[in-house]
Every structure is written in C-alpha cells, then in structure tokens.
Amino acid sequence: MELVVDNKVLEFVADFKKQDTESKVRKQALDALNGMDFPTTRVEDWKYTRVAKYVKKKYKQVQASVNVEDYTIADLNAHQLVFVNGYYDENLSTILEDDAVSIRNIEDLDEDYYSDLLEDTEENVFSLINKAYQTGGVFIQIKKNKKANYPIHLMHILDGEEVIANARHFVLSENGSQAEIVATYHSKNSANSFTNVVLEGNIESNASLTINKFQTEAKDVLHMSNELFIQDESSNFLINTITTGGLLTRNGLNVIVEGENCHTEMNGAYLGTEKQHIDNHTIIDQLYSNCTSSESYKGVMDGKSVGVFNGKVIVRQDAQKIEAYQSNKNILLSKTASVNSKPELEIYADDVRCSHGSTIGELDQEAIFYLRTRGVSVASAKQLLVSGFIGDVLNKVKNEALRANIDQLFLNDFGWKF
Amino acid sequence: MLTIKNLHASVEEGAEILKGLNLEVKAGEVHAIMGPNGSGKSTLASVLAGKDGYEVTEGSVDFEGIDLLDLDAEDRAKEGLFLAFQYPVEIPGVSNVNFLRTAMNEIREYRKEDKLSAKEFLAKVKVASNLVELDDKLASRAVNVGFSGGEKKRNEIFQMAMLEPKLAILDETDSGLDIDALRIVSEGVNKLRSKNNAIILITHYQRLLEYIKPDFVHVLNDGKIIKTGNKDLALELEEKGYDWINEEIAK
Numbered sequence: 001m002e003l004v005v006d007n008k009v010l011e012f013v014a015d016f017k018k019q020d021t022e023s024k025v026r027k028q029a030l031d032a033l034n035g036m037d038f039p040t041t042r043v044e045d046w047k048y049t050r051v052a053k054y055v056k057k058k059y060k061q062v063q064a065s066v067n068v069e070d071y072t073i074a075d076l077n078a079h080q081l082v083f084v085n086g087y088y089d090e091n092l093s094t095i096l097e098d099d100a101v102s103i104r105n106i107e108d109l110d111e112d113y114y115s116d117l118l119e120d121t122e123e124n125v126f127s128l129i130n131k132a133y134q135t136g137g138v139f140i141q142i143k144k145n146k147k148a149n150y151p152i153h154l155m156h157i158l159d160g161e162e163v164i165a166n167a168r169h170f171v172l173s174e175n176g177s178q179a180e181i182v183a184t185y186h187s188k189n190s191a192n193s194f195t196n197v198v199l200e201g202n203i204e205s206n207a208s209l210t211i212n213k214f215q216t217e218a219k220d221v222l223h224m225s226n227e228l229f230i231q232d233e234s235s236n237f238l239i240n241t242i243t244t245g246g247l248l249t250r251n252g253l254n255v256i257v258e259g260e261n262c263h264t265e266m267n268g269a270y271l272g273t274e275k276q277h278i279d280n281h282t283i284i285d286q287l288y289s290n291c292t293s294s295e296s297y298k299g300v301m302d303g304k305s306v307g308v309f310n311g312k313v314i315v316r317q318d319a320q321k322i323e324a325y326q327s328n329k330n331i332l333l334s335k336t337a338s339v340n341s342k343p344e345l346e347i348y349a350d351d352v353r354c355s356h357g358s359t360i361g362e363l364d365q366e367a368i369f370y371l372r373t374r375g376v377s378v379a380s381a382k383q384l385l386v387s388g389f390i391g392d393v394l395n396k397v398k399n400e401a402l403r404a405n406i407d408q409l410f411l412n413d414f415g416w417k418f
Numbered sequence: 419m420l421t422i423k424n425l426h427a428s429v430e431e432g433a434e435i436l437k438g439l440n441l442e443v444k445a446g447e448v449h450a451i452m453g454p455n456g457s458g459k460s461t462l463a464s465v466l467a468g469k470d471g472y473e474v475t476e477g478s479v480d481f482e483g484i485d486l487l488d489l490d491a492e493d494r495a496k497e498g499l500f501l502a503f504q505y506p507v508e509i510p511g512v513s514n515v516n517f518l519r520t521a522m523n524e525i526r527e528y529r530k531e532d533k534l535s536a537k538e539f540l541a542k543v544k545v546a547s548n549l550v551e552l553d554d555k556l557a558s559r560a561v562n563v564g565f566s567g568g569e570k571k572r573n574e575i576f577q578m579a580m581l582e583p584k585l586a587i588l589d590e591t592d593s594g595l596d597i598d599a600l601r602i603v604s605e606g607v608n609k610l611r612s613k614n615n616a617i618i619l620i621t622h623y624q625r626l627l628e629y630i631k632p633d634f635v636h637v638l639n640d641g642k643i644i645k646t647g648n649k650d651l652a653l654e655l656e657e658k659g660y661d662w663i664n665e666e667i668a669k
Contacts (some may be wrong), residue, residue, distance in 0.1 A: 136548060277497075367468075370507040370561075373467050374521040384520060388511025388560070411627035 008055065009036045009125060016061055016133040016164075019304050024111045029123075029131035036125045039238040048308040048340045049250055049279045054222045059164035059194050061086065061135055068092040071186045078153040078182060081138055085158060086165030086196075088136035100146035100177070106137035109170050117202055117230060121256065127226035130166045130198040137168035137198075140181070142207070148179035149398060151399060156195060158187035158221055164194040171201030171237070173209045174394040180210040182402055185245065186406065189215040194222040201229050202259050205259065213396050216409060217245035221275055226252045233259025233288075240396050241280065242406060243270040244413065248277045259348040260288045268297035269393040271414065272305025279308035286313070289320040298393050299330040300386055301337035308339045313356070317348040331363060331380075331389055349406075419445050419616050420442035420486075420585055422651040425477035426641075427465045430563040435461040437641030438477070443585065446613040450627055450652060451620050454660050459620045460504060462638070463589040468494050482584065494519075494529040498584030502574035502591050504620075514573065515543055517561065520582050525581070546579035550606040568599035582637045586610075587618045592626040604629030606667040637663055 013033065019026060038055045039046035065085050072080070079101065082092040088105075096104055123131075144146055150396035158165055173179060185195060195217065203209045209229075217223060222244040231237050245250055257262050270278045284293050299307040309328040330339040345357040365387050397403045409414045420443040427436040435458045438456050443449055446536050453459050465472050466479065468491030473604075479486040486494060522534055534542075550572040571591055578586050588607070592600055607630050611617065619630060627635070627649055635645045635651040638658065645651065645663050 096438070218464045254468040286535050364507070364509070366574045367512075369469055369491060370503065371512075371517055371521070373495055373503075374517065374581060375492055375525040376517060376521045377492050377524060378490075380520050380524065384512050384517050385509065388509065389510050 007034075008038055009033050011208075011414040012038075012055055013129060013133060013167045015058065016170070018381065019133075021107065023107065024175040025114060026132055026208040027299075029128045032128050033125070033132055036128065039123055045281065045310070048306070049248070049277065051248070054194070054248065054249050057162065057192060059162055061166070062160060062163055063087045063161040064163075065089075065093070066157050068155070068187065068418070069285070070188070071155055071184065073153070073182070073184070073401055073405045075402070075404075076151065076153060076182065076399075080153045080155060083136060083157065083165070083167045085163045086135045086167040088138070096150050096151045098174070100143050100148045101150075101152065101179070102143065103131075103152070104139045104141075105319070106139050106170060108114040109139040116168070118228070119202070121198045121228060121254070124226065124252070126196055126224040127198050128173040129144065130168055130196050130226070130331050134166045134168035134198070137170075138174070139183070140169065140171045142171070142173045142177035142179040143211075144174040145176040147177065150195065154181060154183040154184045154199075156183070156197065158190040158193045158195060158217060160189065160193065161191045162193060163190060164196060166196050167199040167339045169200070169212075171199070171209065173201065173207035175204045176206040177204075180207045180212070182399065183211060183213045185215040185217050185223065187221050187245070190218065191220040195224065199225065199227045203229060203237050205229045205233045205235060209230075209238070211239040212399060212402055213239065213241045214402070214406060215243045215245050215249065219245065219247050219276055222247055222305040224252075228254045229256070231255060231257045231259065231262045231264065234261040235259065236263045236264045238396070239267075240393070241266070242394070242397075243268070243278050243280075243296045244409065246276065246278070249254060250279045250281065252281045253284070253381070254283045254285070256285045257291050257293075258287055260290045262288075262291045264291070264293040264295075265396075266293075266295040266399045267396045268392050269390050270297070270299045270307060270403045271390075272299070272303070272307055274302040274303045274305065276303075278303040278305070280310070281308075284324065286319045286322050286324065289318070289322065291319070292323040293325070295326040297328045298390050298392060299328075299339060300333060300390055301339055302329065302333040303335045304334075306337070307339035307341075309329065311356070312344040312346065314353065315345075315347045315349050315352050315354065319349050320351045322352040324348065324352070324354040328358045329389070330360040331386065332360065333363065379415075387416050419443055419482040423478050424478075425465070425479065426475045427461060427472050429476060430471050430473050434475070435641055436465065439638070439642055440558055441636065443618065443644060445550045445616055447582075447634065448611065448617045448619065448630060448632045449608045450632040450635045450649075451638050451643075452622065452635060452652060452655055453512030454536060457638045459638055460589055463501055463504075463587050466494075466587060467491060467499065474517055484586040492524070493528070495581070495583075496525050500578050500581055500586040502571075502578060502586065502588040504590040504593065506562050506574055508563045510563050512561050513559060514557050514576075518543075518577065521581065542580055546576050549609060550575045551577050551602050552576050567594040568596060571599065571603055572596055572606070573611055575610075577602050579606065579610055581611075583615065585616050585618070587620065589620045590622065591619070592623060600626065601629065613617055624652040639664065647648045
C-alpha cells in the first residue's frame with residue numbers, strides 16, 4: 001500500500017536521514033512533528049515573518065570540508081568547535097587543555113535530566129525538526145565553581161547549495177561556574193541553504209554565562225535559531241546577538257528565570273541591507289522575586305530590508321520586586337526599509353518596576369547638517385551617526401578579539417568605523 | 419573675504435525672507451548684525467552655511483574668490499567657513515573628539531595637507547578646551563548630550579578653535595549664557611581674532627558687543643541691511659529700539 005503524505009512538515013523531512021539511536025529526545029521530537037505544520041502569518045508570533053516559500057524547498061543533509069582559516073577569529077584563543085553543515089568536524093576543531101570545561105557529544109547529555117529541565121517549555125516546528133534530525137552538536141559542561149580558561153567558540157559553516165544544518169548544543173553551567181561562548185555563523189557558496197540551530201542551556205545557581213552570537217552568513221541563506229536558557233537562583237546570563245547575515249533570519253531566544261536574585265541581559269544589533277529579513281523574538285519569563293533584566297536591541301535597516309522585533313517580558317504573580325527594562329530602537333536608512341516592533345510586558349505581580357519602549361526613525365537631519373558644517377562629508381556624517389547609534393550595543397561585547405573581528409567586518413561590509 | 423550682493427532667499431516654496439542683502443566683510447574685521455525677531459538674521463546664517471530648505475533666488479555670495487552658494491555645506495567648511503549654532507544639536511553616541519578628528523582629516527585632505535597625527539590632534543584639543551574652560555571630559559563625551567546651555571555654547575567655540583576658520587558666523591552665541599559664561603565665551607572668541615580671519619556676530623543684545631568689540635554694526639530689518647554704523651549704533655539700539663531707524667528712513 002502506498003502512503004500518501006499530506007503533511008508539509010513530513011514532506012519537508014522526508015529525505016532526512018533517520019538516526020538509529022535509542023534517543024528519547026529524538027523520538028519525542030519525531031512524534032511531535034507528526035501533528036505539526038509550518039507557521040503561517042496568521043499565527044501572531046509569525047505575523048511578520050513568512051516562511052512558506054522556504055519550507056516548500058528541499059534541503060539535503062550533507063557533510064563538506066572547508067578551509068577553517070577563512071572563519072577563525074584572530075587572537076580569540078578559544079576552544080574551537082567546528083560544525084560544517086551541522087556536522088561536527090573533529091579535524092578542524094581544537095579543544096584546549098582546560099580543567100574547568102568538559103566538551104562532549106550532545107548524545108552524551110543525560111536525557112532524563114534534559115526532559116525534566118525542559119518540561120512544559122514550548123517547542124516549535126523548527127526546534128523539533130532540529131531535535132529529531134540533528135546531525136551533531138556538543139554538550140558543554142562548565143565545572144562547579146570553576147572559570148573556563150578559554151572562551152568556547154562554536155563555529156558554524158554552511159558549505160554548498162540547498163543544504164540544511166541541524167546542529168544542536170547544550171550548555172550546562174554548573175553552580176558557581178563562569179564561561180563565555182562565542183557562536184559564529186558563516187556560509188560559502190551556499191545559496192538556498194538553511195541553518196536550523198538549537199542552543200540550549202542551564203545556568204545553575206551563582207553561575208555566570210556570556211554568549212556572543214555573531215551571524216554573518218551570506219544574504220542567500222535561511223537562518224532559524226532556537227535558544228532556550230534556564231536560570232537558577234543568583235545566576236547571571238548575558239547574551240549579545242549581532243546579525244548582519246542571512247536572507248531571512250529568525251532568532252528565537254527564550255530565557256526562563258527559575259530562581260531569585262538573577263540577572264538577565266539581552267542585547268542585539270541587527271543591520272539589514274538589500275532584501276534581508278531579520279526577526280528577533282525574545283522572551284524573558286520571570287517566575288521568582290528579586291530579579292533584574294535588561295534588554296536593548298538596535299537595528300539599522302537599509303535597502304528593502306525588513307526588521308522584526310518582538311520582545312516579551314512576563315512577570316509571574318509570585319515574582320515581586322522585579323526590575324525589567326526593555327528597549328528596541330531602529331533607524332531606517334532608506335525609504336523602502338521597514339521595521340515591525342512589538343515590545344510586550346505581561347505583569348501579574350504588583351510590586352515591580354518595568355519599562356519598555358520602541359522607536360523607529362531616520363537619521364537626524366539636523367545632526368547631519370551640524371556635522372557637515374564642521375567639514376564632515378555626508379557619507380562620514382551618516383557613518384558617525386550610525387556608529388554612535390549602534391555602538392553602545394557593540395560595546396557590550398567585552399571580548400576584545402571578537403570585538404576587533406566585528407569592527408573589521410563592519411568596516412569591510414558597511415564602511416563603518418567604531 | 420566675503421562679499422554678499424543683492425541676496426534674495428526664501429524658505430523652499432515659501433515666503434521670501436532675505437530681500438536684497440548686501441554685506442562686505444574683510445579679513446581682520448568683526449561685524450555685528452542686529453535686528454528684530456523675524457528680520458532674517460538666522461536665515462542669513464543658514465543660507466551662508468548651506469542648510470537645506472532655503473532657496474536663493476537672486477544675488478551672489480563670494481567667499482575668497484569662490485562662489486560660496488555653489489558649494490555643499492561641508493565644502494564651505496573646508497574652504498574656511500564656520501557656523502556656531504544658536505541651538506547646538508545633541509548627537510548621542512558621537513563624541514566631540516571623534517567627529518572633530520574626522521572633520522579635520524577630511525578638511526586637510528581637501529586642502530591637500532598632511533594628516534594630523536594623534537599627538538598633534540590631542541595637543542590641539544587641550545589648547546582649545548582650555549581656551550573656553552571646557553572640561554576635558556566634555557570633549558570626549560557625546561556631542562552636546564547632557565551639556566548645560568552654557569557648555570553647549572562653549573563647545574561651539576571649542577570647535578571653532580579646533581577648526582580655525584577664516585570666517586566664523588556666531589549665531590546668537592550669547593543667548594542663554596550667564597555673565598560668567600558670556601565672559602568665557604567672549605574671551606575665547608577674542609583670542610581667536612586675528613588679522614587673517616573675520617567674524618560675523620548675530621545678536622539681539624548690545625551686551626555681547628561690550629566683550630567682543632565690533633568694527634561695524636549692521637541693522638537687519640525685513641531681509642535687508644537698513645543701517646550700518648560703528649559700535650555706538652548698538653548702544654543707540656539698546657536705548658531706543660529699532661523703530662526710530664524705520665522712521666528715519668521714511669523721512
């Protein structure tokens with residue numbers, strides 16, 4: 001009997017390799033996919049981001065070899081973990097001697113612990129596809145009360161056309177540990193390829209984790225990322241998301257704060273040109289009292305690019321004395337660029353300090369004229385204003401080697417100096 | 419240095435504001451332009467500096483042998499024109515020294531001069547900020563953001579000192595200044611005076627002219643200079659207002 005597949009998701013994954021492991025996580029994800037469909041713009045969360053034409057296409061899971069020198073960051077001095085098309089490449093990777101860090105295959109993550117931790121969290125069709133068909137990824141453990149001796153660089157490279165990269169990572173920051181993760185995304189000759197990444201983690205009590213994400217894929221790829229972090233009591237989490245690449249990018253970032261005295265900081269800078277579509281969706285879910293969070297996303301959109309920001313802060317009923325600040329500011333450099341910004345606060349507690357704000361504007365013409373009267377050309381004046389606008393977000397990246405790399409890219413690609 | 423002949427200018431698609439203005443400024447001179455509100459003083463400053471939104475319908479402006487009106491705003495600055503703003507603009511995220519370095523390098527490139535070294539630049543910043551008693555920290559902070567009214571005006575003169583223009587137009591630089599700040603700003607301007615440069619002071623008040631002594635005082639009314647005199651004219655205006663001039667002309 002021939003089975004007629006009438007489900008777009010099952011059609012999409014039909015050619016993906018089934019892994020013959022006993023993984024409960026894979027099995028659950030596979031089962032869940034059965035009843036799923038891709039989101040349409042009728043779904044509020046996907047109102048401004050249309051994926052239909054991308055998910056109609058077929059993608060292949062294939063390994064490739066790359067010249068890693070093209071993507072290394074000078075002087076980063078990090079554990080370098082390389083993923084090409086979602087496959088871990090051991091030969092290109094370098095794990096340094098570090099008694100504070102353990103780096104293993106994602107398959108080594110305890111599934112009962114994982115299922116327990118993520119119970120009741122929401123999945124979407126892309127995170128499920130990733131978890132069902134992931135081809136590689138790492139389980140990073142930062143040991144109790146230790147500080148990682150080196151940053152951990154997760155380097156993702158798309159190589160080849162119509163490829164899908166399903167890398168899945170998990171970071172366990174144990175009690176009192178400290179670490180920094182640098183996640184970069186690159187592509188080469190990879191028209192119509194698709195990065196579908198999952199990065200999750202648990203930041204235990206008194207631990208501190210910083211993630212710097214820098215996405216510079218070419219403007220002909222699709223990038224979906226699902227990031228979920230759970231913070232325990234008195235932990236610190238900082239994530240900076242810098243996006244200049246991708247034809248369509250959706251950064252989904254959820255942080256669930258499951259303990260008191262936590263601090264969460266999310267910063268984002270996105271720069272769109274041509275027909276790029278860059279969507280940042282964030283959620284901070286405050287469940288306990290005495291926590292603080294701050295969120296600042298800034299966008300500079302040129303050409304016919306489209307920006308989307310949807311940031312939600314939820315303060316649950318028992319979460320008193322929460323201070324949560326959120327801001328999204330945008331500058332449109334052309335008449336044809338646009339931004340849809342939706343800051344949201346959902347507050348069920350009564351003793352909180354929260355604020356949110358959103359602006360979309362153009363470069364200040366008065367400021368441009370002022371600078372011109374001092375002898376600065378129009379182009380330089382615009383560059384100064386854009387740098388001044390977005391610079392404070394970039395300043396959140398304290399890693400000097402990465403910052404130098406970002407500055408160099410901005411200079412090469414946009415002619416912007418900082 | 420500057421020769422304005424029969425200058426007519428209007429707001430784009432709007433009323434004519436300058437209606438045949440003539441002015442001759444020579445090197446080493448200080449000219450004060452006074453006049454009632456709405457007489458066209460700030461429009462004159464804007465048109466000379468090259469601000470968008472104004473249309474010159476007639477007349478000419480010659481600056482050191484160059485047709486000033488033919489130049490973009492930045493090139494006017496590169497040729498040696500400077501405008502101190504009545505309302506200096508706040509520019510978040512852009513520091514004074516950062517944009518001045520860009521400006522000075524672009525000016526030097528335009529004039530085919532060598533780039534300023536970091537050391538030379540910083541030495542200039544020090545001298546210029548001392549000149550107007552501007553705190554070093556303000557020089558490296560975002561342009562005018564969080565500056566008091568007095569600090570903003572001192573910052574304008576600081577920039578003038580950095581850029582060393584041939585012709586500086588100070589548009590109501592005295593407005594909003596207390597006595598001490600007025601003294602500091604004026605002393606700064608006086609130190610920058612030389613036989614090679616010239617200054618046009620646009621002001622409402624004679625007070626400024628006690629500190630910066632003008633060679634000529636012009637009265638601008640309804641888009642034209644209707645009377646020119648020496649610094650005593652400013653005193654007379656302070657005492658009698660502007661109406662008597664119109665009456666005198668009517669006679």
